[in-house]
Amino acid sequence: MESSKREKRKVGLIGCGAIGSEIAVAIDSSRVNAELVAVYDACRERAYTLVSRLNKRPMIADSIEALLASDTELIVEAASQQAVKDYARSIVEHGNDIMLMSVGALLDDTFYAELCSLLERHGRRLYLPTGAIAGIDAIRSVKHMLKEVTLTTTKHPRALTGAPFFKEHRVNLKGLKKARVIYNGYAREAVRLFPANVNVAAILSIAGIGADKTKVKIVADPRARRNIHEIHAKGEFGELYFKVSNVPSPSNPKTSYLAVLSAIECLSRACNGRVSIGT
Amino acid sequence: MESSKREKRKVGLIGCGAIGSEIAVAIDSSRVNAELVAVYDACRERAYTLVSRLNKRPMIADSIEALLASDTELIVEAASQQAVKDYARSIVEHGNDIMLMSVGALLDDTFYAELCSLLERHGRRLYLPTGAIAGIDAIRSVKHMLKEVTLTTTKHPRALTGAPFFKEHRVNLKGLKKARVIYNGYAREAVRLFPANVNVAAILSIAGIGADKTKVKIVADPRARRNIHEIHAKGEFGELYFKVSNVPSPSNPKTSYLAVLSAIECLSRACNGRVSIGT
Numbered sequence: 001m002e003s004s005k006r007e008k009r010k011v012g013l014i015g016c017g018a019i020g021s022e023i024a025v026a027i028d029s030s031r032v033n034a035e036l037v038a039v040y041d042a043c044r045e046r047a048y049t050l051v052s053r054l055n056k057r058p059m060i061a062d063s064i065e066a067l068l069a070s071d072t073e074l075i076v077e078a079a080s081q082q083a084v085k086d087y088a089r090s091i092v093e094h095g096n097d098i099m100l101m102s103v104g105a106l107l108d109d110t111f112y113a114e115l116c117s118l119l120e121r122h123g124r125r126l127y128l129p130t131g132a133i134a135g136i137d138a139i140r141s142v143k144h145m146l147k148e149v150t151l152t153t154t155k156h157p158r159a160l161t162g163a164p165f166f167k168e169h170r171v172n173l174k175g176l177k178k179a180r181v182i183y184n185g186y187a188r189e190a191v192r193l194f195p196a197n198v199n200v201a202a203i204l205s206i207a208g209i210g211a212d213k214t215k216v217k218i219v220a221d222p223r224a225r226r227n228i229h230e231i232h233a234k235g236e237f238g239e240l241y242f243k244v245s246n247v248p249s250p251s252n253p254k255t256s257y258l259a260v261l262s263a264i265e266c267l268s269r270a271c272n273g274r275v276s277i278g279t
Numbered sequence: 280m281e282s283s284k285r286e287k288r289k290v291g292l293i294g295c296g297a298i299g300s301e302i303a304v305a306i307d308s309s310r311v312n313a314e315l316v317a318v319y320d321a322c323r324e325r326a327y328t329l330v331s332r333l334n335k336r337p338m339i340a341d342s343i344e345a346l347l348a349s350d351t352e353l354i355v356e357a358a359s360q361q362a363v364k365d366y367a368r369s370i371v372e373h374g375n376d377i378m379l380m381s382v383g384a385l386l387d388d389t390f391y392a393e394l395c396s397l398l399e400r401h402g403r404r405l406y407l408p409t410g411a412i413a414g415i416d417a418i419r420s421v422k423h424m425l426k427e428v429t430l431t432t433t434k435h436p437r438a439l440t441g442a443p444f445f446k447e448h449r450v451n452l453k454g455l456k457k458a459r460v461i462y463n464g465y466a467r468e469a470v471r472l473f474p475a476n477v478n479v480a481a482i483l484s485i486a487g488i489g490a491d492k493t494k495v496k497i498v499a500d501p502r503a504r505r506n507i508h509e510i511h512a513k514g515e516f517g518e519l520y521f522k523v524s525n526v527p528s529p530s531n532p533k534t535s536y537l538a539v540l541s542a543i544e545c546l547s548r549a550c551n552g553r554v555s556i557g558t
Contacts, residue, residue, distance in 0.1 A: 119553045126554045134417030134519055136557030137409040141537065141544040207556045226517055237536045238505060239524040240413055247517040257516045258420065265420040266558040274398045276406045277486045278415030279545040 008035040009271040012072035012096070014064070014087065015079030016041040016050040018252030019101055019260055023076055026264045028054045033272040038070040041079070068094040076267060081105040081198075092118045092126075099127035099267055101259075104191055104198035107211050128206065129266035131199050132256035133229045135242040137279040139207045145235035149208045150215040151187070153197055154179065154228040157220045165193035171220075179221035190216035199259070200229055208233070227256060287314040288550040291351035291375070293343070293366065294358030295320040295329040297531030298380055298539055302355055305543045307333045312551040317349040320358075347373040355546060360384040360477075371397045371405075378406035378546055380538075383470055383477035386490050407485065408545035410478050411535035412508045414521040416558040418486045424514035428487050429494040430466070432476055433458065433507040436499045444472035450499075458500035469495035478538070479508055487512070506535060 011027060011034045013020050020041075027036045036054070040061040041047040047060045061067035064087050067075070074097040077084055084105035091098050092115065106112040106128075119126055130136040139149070157173035160166075160182070166173075171182055183193065188211040191198040197218070205211040226245045233240040246256035269276065290306060290313045292299050299320070306315045315333070319340040320326040326339045340346035343366050346354070353376040356363055363384035370377050371394065385391040385407075398405055409415040418428070436452035439445075439461070445452075450461055462472065467490040470477040476497070484490040505524045512519040525535035548555065 116554060125552065128554070128556050130416040130420070130558040134414040135521060137416045137544075138413030138523070138537065138541065140548075140556055141409070141541040145540075203556070236526065237540060238526040239522075241522040242414060243518075243520040244417065245518040247515065258417065261424075261516060262417065262420040262558045266555075269419075269558065270555070274404060275395060276404060276545075276549070277419055277482070278407065279409040279541045279548065 008033055010035055010037045010071055010073045011267070011271070012037060012067050012070060012075045013039040013058075014067065014075060014077045014083055015101075016046045017078065018249065019255060019263065020076070020078035021050045021053070022249070022251055022260045023078060023263055023267060024050055024054060028056055032264065032268045034074070034267065037072055038067050040064060040067040064090070068096070072096055074099065074270060077101055078263070085111060088115055089118055092122050092124050095122060095124065097125040097127065097270065099129070099263075099270060101129070101263060102199065103128050103131065103202040103206070106206060107188070107191060107202050125270070127266055127270045128203060129262045131203055131262050132227070132244065132246055132259040133200050133204065133231060133242065134244050135231060135240060136203060136207045138240055139204065139231075139233060141279055142233070142235055142237045142240070143208050145237055146209045146233055148215070148232070148234045149204065149213070150217060150232045151201055151204050152217040152219060152230040152232070153200070154219040154221050154224050154230070156224045157222055159227065160194070160218070160220055163194045163196065173220060176220055176222045179219055179223070181217055182220050183216070183218035185216060187211040187214040187216050190218070194218055204231065287312055289314055289316045289350055289352045290546070290550070291316060291346050291349060291354045292318040292337075293320075293346065293354060293356045293362055294380075295325045296357065297528065298534060298542065299355070299357035300329045300332070301528070301530055301539045302357060302542055302546060303329055303333060307335055311543065311547045313353070313546065316351055317346050319343060319346040343369065347375070351375055353378065353549065356380055357542070364390060367394055368397055371401050371403050374401060374403065376404040376406065376549065378408070378542075378549060380408070380542060381478065382407050382410065382485070383481040385485060386467070386470060386481050404549070406545055406549045407482060408541045410482055410541050411506070411523065411525055411538040412479050412483065412510060412521065413523050414510060414519060415482060415486045417519055418483065418510075418512060420558055421512070421514055421516045421519070422487050424516055425488045425512055427494070427511070427513045428483065428492070429496060429511045430480055430483055431496040431498060431509040431511070432479070433498040433500050433503050433509075435503045436501055438506065439473070439497070439499055442473045442475065452499060455499055455501045458498055458502070460496055461499050462495070462497035464495060466490040466493040466495050469497070473497055483510065
């Protein structure tokens, strides 16, 4: 038992895009106490490109079934919400722990409840990284007392273009001279109108008071050089305010560097964690 | 194995003061998936007072040996740094996981390293709650890239009186008309001069770049109604800023409510944790 605890955990990866690749490289460079045994990507080409970069080459699975047939203990999803919906259940039923990047999929309450009961039944664990924000440790600690939680995301108009929100609302993004609140609502709706924000809004909702009570503001700021997430929370315990100014990931401008680093640290804790630092 | 994972964890408690009592009550009221099997306090009277408040009465151990002789799986320390130094090693050697409130004890690098190798040898886990601050999830994620981390603590002069710092420095606290930075240095020294701040400075140091590089500022503000902790962190990933305004714990004005809630949530995650929310 003691020695087994010291052994590297056998990890499988679903999704070989930018984030999946960063995680794979972190494992390959021994930054995580794990062994990447198998990878899967709907685009086999992408899986090949990733594996060719690694020193210890994992098996390339040509289906989820093949991935689950390998002797993995923990599967990392870095693909899409759809992949979570399609595969999470069988991953757990095959006796794997699971770490999700596409946390937004858990805003489907029925699906989340079903996944939780499967985890219970199979004695497995679900790991959800904090992602591109911070302070989920404190939010979880005060969740029973939260009177109000607001996520304010500020981006350059350029970074907002194309969001479904603009199909219903005419906003002259290019014409903006100064910062403007373009959306003010709740997480449940916000993630539909601004899918780029989904994981941040989802983890905050899940850790705190849920997607129907968590407020979300979207601000377009022509002077914004970075994506900024702010969280305000209040309750009997006092007040919390977090501000995170994110630099894009070197490997993928659409992802915050912090989101990638957070995933690697979350996996690291899941794979070793003799010392659990932080609530 | 599956069923065993669902069973309540058998917890022992060292320290039956305000924080220890809050944790015991949280377990007793089933907010934590644990069973409190034994408690110890150097002052036996205090242990009695606590146990008399509980529905499920734990055994009152009259020594650490007696506590460890009971069938605990996880020991919670809510006593003092000295208790950590005196007992943490034998707790782990007896095959227990351990959760520490007096995190400051780990700033003794030799002791911390020794404890870590014991955890490794015995396959046990050490849990360190975030405490009265927030964002340890993000700090851990970026620790390899941190260029700078500063903890600024603002308190009413009243809350600072008596700190060892004032033996060496004459400051007319009572005479302060507005906020004033009274200390600006590093965590290693700050925890000696302002022991009341030790756990906050310690967890931030341990999660990030260590006590010799983590900056600490202490501000006395006659208008301050709450204890405020601010954390600034910078690096290639971007910037983090956290501000926590803490209300005192209802049961102990010297402790932040958040510190108690954080400990209960940390224990809760350690005892159940099918779903690990946050990095």
